[in-house]
Amino acid sequence: MGTCILDNIQSPADLKGLSLEEARQLAAEIRAHILGVVSGKGGHLGASLGAVELTIALHRVFDAPKDRLVWDTGHQAYPHKLLTGRLKAFSTLRQHGGISGFLSRGESPYDTFGAGHAGTAISAALGIVEARDHQQGKYHVIAIVGDGSLTAGMAYEALNHAGGLKRNLIVVLNDNEMSISKNVGAVSAYLNRMITGPLYTKVKNETESMIRHIPRIGTPVLNATKRAEGAMKGFLTAGAFFEEMGFRYIGPIDGHRLDHLLSTFENVKNLNGPLLVHVISRKGKGYAPAEANPGAFHGVSAFELSTGIAKKKSANPTYTAIFANCLISLATQNDRVVGITAAMPEGTGLHQFAKAFPSRFYDVGIAEQHAVTMAAGMAADGLRPVVAIYSTFLQRAYDQMIHDVALQNLPVVFCLDRAGLVGEDGPTHHGVFDIAYCKAIPNFIVMAPKDENELCRMLATALTCHHPVAIRYPRGEGIGVSLDDPPTALPIGKGEIVIEPSGAWDVVLFAIGSMVYPAQRVAIQLEREGISAAVVNARFIKPLDRALLNAVASRCNKIVTLEEHVLCGGFGESVIAALQEEGLQGVEVRRIGLPDHFIEHGAPAILREMHGLTAERISTAVLEFCREVLVLHR
Numbered sequence: 001m002g003t004c005i006l007d008n009i010q011s012p013a014d015l016k017g018l019s020l021e022e023a024r025q026l027a028a029e030i031r032a033h034i035l036g037v038v039s040g041k042g043g044h045l046g047a048s049l050g051a052v053e054l055t056i057a058l059h060r061v062f063d064a065p066k067d068r069l070v071w072d073t074g075h076q077a078y079p080h081k082l083l084t085g086r087l088k089a090f091s092t093l094r095q096h097g098g099i100s101g102f103l104s105r106g107e108s109p110y111d112t113f114g115a116g117h118a119g120t121a122i123s124a125a126l127g128i129v130e131a132r133d134h135q136q137g138k139y140h141v142i143a144i145v146g147d148g149s150l151t152a153g154m155a156y157e158a159l160n161h162a163g164g165l166k167r168n169l170i171v172v173l174n175d176n177e178m179s180i181s182k183n184v185g186a187v188s189a190y191l192n193r194m195i196t197g198p199l200y201t202k203v204k205n206e207t208e209s210m211i212r213h214i215p216r217i218g219t220p221v222l223n224a225t226k227r228a229e230g231a232m233k234g235f236l237t238a239g240a241f242f243e244e245m246g247f248r249y250i251g252p253i254d255g256h257r258l259d260h261l262l263s264t265f266e267n268v269k270n271l272n273g274p275l276l277v278h279v280i281s282r283k284g285k286g287y288a289p290a291e292a293n294p295g296a297f298h299g300v301s302a303f304e305l306s307t308g309i310a311k312k313k314s315a316n317p318t319y320t321a322i323f324a325n326c327l328i329s330l331a332t333q334n335d336r337v338v339g340i341t342a343a344m345p346e347g348t349g350l351h352q353f354a355k356a357f358p359s360r361f362y363d364v365g366i367a368e369q370h371a372v373t374m375a376a377g378m379a380a381d382g383l384r385p386v387v388a389i390y391s392t393f394l395q396r397a398y399d400q401m402i403h404d405v406a407l408q409n410l411p412v413v414f415c416l417d418r419a420g421l422v423g424e425d426g427p428t429h430h431g432v433f434d435i436a437y438c439k440a441i442p443n444f445i446v447m448a449p450k451d452e453n454e455l456c457r458m459l460a461t462a463l464t465c466h467h468p469v470a471i472r473y474p475r476g477e478g479i480g481v482s483l484d485d486p487p488t489a490l491p492i493g494k495g496e497i498v499i500e501p502s503g504a505w506d507v508v509l510f511a512i513g514s515m516v517y518p519a520q521r522v523a524i525q526l527e528r529e530g531i532s533a534a535v536v537n538a539r540f541i542k543p544l545d546r547a548l549l550n551a552v553a554s555r556c557n558k559i560v561t562l563e564e565h566v567l568c569g570g571f572g573e574s575v576i577a578a579l580q581e582e583g584l585q586g587v588e589v590r591r592i593g594l595p596d597h598f599i600e601h602g603a604p605a606i607l608r609e610m611h612g613l614t615a616e617r618i619s620t621a622v623l624e625f626c627r628e629v630l631v632l633h634r
């Protein structure tokens with residue numbers, strides 16, 4: 001990649017001396033560099049391409065890391081990484097041992113506040129503002145938040161608080177009218193009216209004339225500021241909503257006009273109180289396939305740069321796709337079934353459901369808490385809501401799960417996609433806490449399928465239950481098994497023995513969800529070593545199949561539990577507790593699962609290998625556990 005200006009940017013300080021023309025060239029180089037790396041390795045593309053000029057302008061006008069840039073979500077931060085000393089490391093993006101795809105305080109002093117989940121930036125920035133003011137610090141704090149992230153309830157909680165406190169805080173609203181899919185809701189429509197209506201033209205003309213009159217870009221001139229203030233009066237009507245929230249509204253500004261951005265930020269720097277700068281940008285800017293299809297290019301796997309076509313085709317349908325098809329067929333038979341997503345229609349597969357049942361589909365925005373309580377309300381009045389949310393994002397809605405759903409024992413079905421290790425997105429996105437957080441809640445039924453057929457059976461089961469139900473299933477392709485048509489319901493709380501060796505058993509592999517197939521491979525490997533291993537597919541974490549546990553424990557006093565989840569609060573702990581409560585003494589248990597620390601980013605295969613979840617690593621661990629048996633056999 002023949003970069004030229006970018007190669008010489010060691011830190012944001014190097015931006016200060018660039019001419020406007022050079023800064024524009026830099027923008028083109030950053031785009032080319034991001035495209036080169038992301039087309040080869042995958043990553044978040046559209047948001048970063050759309051934020052190039054904005055990032056250059058912020059880093060040129062403000063003085064990070066002294067001034068604090070707090071990026072919401074972090075998926076748009078690739079230009080920020082490239083300008084803050086991570087150009088060389090950028091080729092390692094999202095790979096194990098390489099730099100993170102999001103923001104990470106451990107990675108760089110320029111990453112003021114870590115992120116990965118949306119909607120946190122304004123709250124975090126306000127906290128930093130308070131810390132600054134308590135300690136008489138002198139620096140700017142700038143939260144950069146997308147219009148999608150502005151659908152998150154926490155963003156409003158923070159705006160409300162910040163507007164009341166009246167401290168110096170800059171919020172940059174980077175508005176590309178897109179969440180991952182098209183943004184939703186009344187505020188999104190309001191923002192859209194601001195940028196498409198006649199008012200925008202008026203405001204834009206005023207901005208342009210204001211900028212023309214600024215003597216030299218980069219010089220804070222009082223007169224220019226005054227003129228800016230004057231011009232801003234015209235914006236009052238445009239940003240009335242934010243003004244009412246206690247913010248001074250500035251904008252809308254073209255997010256790809258470096259000159260506009262630079263002069264606006266120079267002016268904003270000299271203003272006091274809470275400010276909101278409304279920047280209009282285009283997701284995927286500069287790469288035609290991404291501009292044409294921003295939803296698909298939000299996050300991508302490796303693709304052909306010339307065409308935008310993905311390099312790898314999946315062999316089997318994904319769990320997500322199977323879930324969506326199955327839900328559609330179940331909803332065809334039951335018109336009370338509705339589907340709810342929190343800004344992830346494609347990610348959860350519910351976009352297919354939306355096509356089939358437009359009036360029974362709800363995209364609530366990045367509002368997991370609201371999604372859950374709305375589902376509770378729907379269930380309270382006779383609907384059968386299916387809430388499809390990634391395991392990691394459902395963490396947001398814990399009180400709603402307890403207080404609004406479970407306490408009233410409402411039949412809401414939670415479909416937790418991306419449960420387990422998700423790979424390159426890393427610690428903000430691994431879905432490894434859901435067993436712990438679901439099983440602790442009374443009235444919940446918690447299940448995990450061994451394959452995609454069982455996922456369908458679990459969904460069919462869940463829709464017959466009069467309780468809240470959580471089904472956790474992994475990211476990516478299914479096993480490739482055929483599907484029962486129609487899927488039959490499972491008996492609640494009943495597991496199955498999937499490998500039942502004749503004769504005495506040396507060990508029982510008690511597995512849940514994605515660990516059942518690996519456990520079967522382990523049993524086959526162990527057989528070669530002379531170890532007789534039974535394999536149980538638990539199916540239910542709660543209620544756990546105690547009869548089955550009793551039965552296997554009476555045949556064998558060694559149990560290995562297997563889960564793709566943290567051990568702390570996990571499935572294995574449930575097995576141990578059940579053995580104890582059933583009075584099954586003398587059974588030795590070894591738990592295999594994830595450790596009590598955050599799991600880094602990297603290819604799923606590498607992470608599984610590192611954390612002992614491959615069939616090979618499990619075999620070794622089980623052999624070790626069974627070593628007395630081995631001694632006896634030999």
Ligand SMILES: Cc1ncc(C[n+]2csc(CCOP(=O)(O)OP(=O)(O)O)c2C)c(N)n1
Nearest residue numbers: 047116117118146147148149178179180343
């Ligand atoms: C709590 C939470 N829910 C869902 C997501 C998934 N997600 C990642 S980015 C995104 C859209 C963000 O839109 P916006 O803030 O407008 O940024 P853009 O990508 O458009 O720049 C969503 C829904 C998330 N990161 N966090």
